[in-house]
Amino acid sequence: YLLSLTDERYSTPAIESEAANRGRDTFHTVGCVACHSPRAEDPQELLAENSLPLGKVHEKYSVDGLVAFLENPLQTRPAGRMPQMQLSHWEAIDIASYLLAAPTTASVTEPFPLNADLAAKGKARFTQLGCQQCHSVDSQKPAPTSLALSQVRPNQGCLSDEQGSWPLFQLSDRQRTDIQAALVRTSQDFTSSDHIALTLTGMRCVNCHQRDRLGGVSAERDIYFHTTNPNLGPQGRIPPTLTGVGAKLNPNWMRQVLVAGRTIRPYVTTRMPQYGADNVAHLVELFEQVDHLPDVEYPRFDDQKKLRESGTELVGTAGLNCIVCHTFQLKAAANMPAVDLTEMAERLKKDWFYHYMRDPQSLSRNTIMPSFWPAGRAMRKDILDGDSDLQIEALWQYLLDGRQARTPRGLIVEPIELLANDEAxxxxxxxxxxxxxxxxxxxxxxxxxxxxxxxxxxxxxxxxxxxxxxxxxxxxxxxxxxxxxxxxxxxxxxxxxxxxxxxxxxxxxxxxxxxxxxxxxxxxxxxxxxxxxxxxxxxxxxxxxxxxxxxxxxxxxxxxxxxxxxxxxxxxxAASGNSIVRADDGVFVVDGRLQIHVQDASTAKIDTREVNGAAT
Incomplete structure (x- = not known):
């Protein structure tokens, strides 16, 4: 019956070894191993006990089927437990090739023949067993006829560990006990903080993010969180904390992150998964309800033009040198491309910005952001008379211009050239x-x-x-x-x-x-x-x-x-490249650009070979 619903047929194309090798790197880099077990070469699962099992993937999926699932898992599993990892088509092919490259004989080698009589019986069985209550068919949503949770008897049916006219879910004793305990507690008993914790735990957000004492990257998985810029320290590879995030981010920005995949940290190789709006959008309101900071009294000012000019000065190299570490208008800083200055006012709440400027360590323990106003005292006494709050307000007013902010001093620099004149x-x-x-x-x-x-x-x-x-x-x-x-x-x-x-x-x-x-x-x-x-x-x-x-x-x-x-x-x-051509005796040409002449080549044993993919 299921086969009759589609014209597509299972196929077993050969796995390309290069794609599988790339897939192994991607699987262990973009965040898959935050939930699933990292694998050794065999491929033995290294952390199977604390991971979501993949099972025998090669017995379940074809390459095309797994690629389609990886590209859009929410279409098949809208509950979001398997999120969309923002993979390109080629990345999905690579990961599928890696997971299906196990050294085993394919369980299916020939197309499964369609039998119309069996398909009709299968359709009747599909309805009889209630499959349609959970699964959609032909784009029709499931039609559940289940009892309300308040009417469920915790020791009967699926939770009884007895066979009957109900599904057998093969629950462990621990799982059964946990479900029974949850059924006793009504939803009215849960606070907003409880709902946040339930979502973050259920979606396994806490495998990457920490919120208060909940979750965070485990010591055993820390090595799989990478960065493209080690200069940024731990915050350049570990996803940001969610502690106080409702007091930090503007609701519109947070929704874009949770639902639309917006990101500002391209140097973090672990990607922010997309769980689907129906599964996580409620977090925006919950974070807003729970997270608060003390109110800030903003300084009063009369000359906004002067204040913004001071903000421009503070951001540049003649001020606090912010542009040395921060991206500006999508142009990454040369050495430490931290979050873009021109997106900050769109992202951040003003109160949080003030608290962070005054004491960065209090809100981000591992930050490498220096404190420019230690104990409330400005380091630059020559700007705005050293008034700390006015300087912070000047920065905020400057950042409000977003992408239209004036280019600060020092963003464009002249190159330096080291000269070798008479000596090396x-x-x-x-x-x-x-x-x-x-x-x-x-x-x-x-x-x-x-x-x-x-x-x-x-x-x-x-x-x-x-x-x-x-x-x-x-x-x-x-x-x-x-x-x-x-x-x-x-x-x-x-x-x-x-x-x-x-x-x-x-x-x-x-x-x-x-x-x-x-x-x-x-x-x-x-x-x-x-x-x-x-x-x-x-x-x-x-x-x-x-x-x-x-x-x-x-x-x-x-x-x-x-x-x-x-x-x-x-x-x-002596050299390596894409190609090496032997010309005259003792002369070798590398990549058509470099000529190497080996002295006394006739007495030396010289050969060319391929080493690690390079002509050598």
Missing amino acids: VMLRRSYPGVGKRGIGVGYPQQVNLVFDAEQLRLAMIWKGKFADPGGVWRSQGHGTVRPLGDQLMRFSPGPDLDDATNPWVVDDGRPPSHQFMGYSLDDKMRPRFRYRFAGIDVEDYAVDQIDGSENQAFLRRQLTFKSDGDRAGLTFR
Whole structure:
């Protein structure tokens, strides 16, 4: 009967391994494992005891069926217990591929044939068993004929653990006892706070959010909450607290978050689920009823124009430097793109804004927002005569302009350029794709490199201007150095020198058997990088030179290996890219842009291979 309701048929297409690999990352990143168990490679469930079981997904779903469910779970399960995770179509395919990639034989390999006689009997059985009381058919809503909860006998029927003309739900003793206790308590006994707690618990909002002493990210799941910007600290990866949220957010904004999926924290990889308006919209009114802050007496002012000008000054680099950490008009701050200043007045209630400005820690314990008015005293005495409340009001008046707010001073900055004139210059900081132990070197002949002292490799090279250090010299210094020039070549992560048969499995950390030994400088301030591996001392030394015949600058890289004894089974990576072509004897061209000439190539064993998806 169910098969007769649709023309679609179950199919079992092959699972693409790349899609499954992407799906594993997405499953463990966007918030699925806040409720479901994270999985090992096998795929064994790691936290099954405290998770909602997925069951044998591969025996239940086809890829197409699971993709359709993941894209719009509320269509099938409108109660919202499985929310919409704002997945793109391709993300849904990836997750479905991952969950269905279990190493098992498909239980269905051929289309199930439709039998009209059995379909007619199935339809009668569907009605006889009362399936339509819970399930919709042909877009018709369920037609329940159930008793009111006040008329239910807690020890009879479904709750009796006896077979009869009622469904057998296979409830555990704990579940049965909990339901019986809930039936005794009438809805009139519940306060607004109780209704909030019931919704947050039932929808498992408390797996990500904390409200007072209820919920919050558990220690065992903390590692699955990520951020795209570690500079923001815990608040950059952990969903915000719901304690006092009714006193914080304007009702219209809160409804947009709960119902329409509006978000202001793109750096938090865990997504805000959509549970459906019927299931969570009532929280807006409940939060408003329950959450309150002491009333604020706002300062009186006569010159609104002057106040807004002072607000513009406070936001900029000549004031409190707000734009260094906050996004402005959708333009992210370079180092710490916290919530957008131009959305604050739309989001926040004015009373809450005042309380937060006066004492950020009192409302957000883990915030990295500094206090500019400690103990009520303004740090900037030269603006509005140091009147704390007037300064806060000036900020609020400025923020009321929203997207139309005037551009504050310091938002647009001129680049800084490090120059290498007669000697090489070095800058030890974080570079794109390289950790904080990156060492950049700019050479007078305008060929430049970055050495990764964490993973002991040549990380990148380029020609032209050296670098803009503005990202690490300005503000709080948590950004990255920006290479200037052109023809930038990036090389694969992992150490250049490694064991040929048992190489280190590359991750973001430090290879355990490699040791950086520092560097020395020659008379032109060019570094000789030194490190040790497997009893071998390595020196990596680059010199900028000019090719006399073509008047082109190039780097001559000299590698020296010293050891007390012989050591076989090692490999040294000279370069990597999308493609490597062997040209003349000893000449290799990487990605059609970088030419490497290996001296004495005839006596060296040189080959090209694919390593971790890169030509090497």
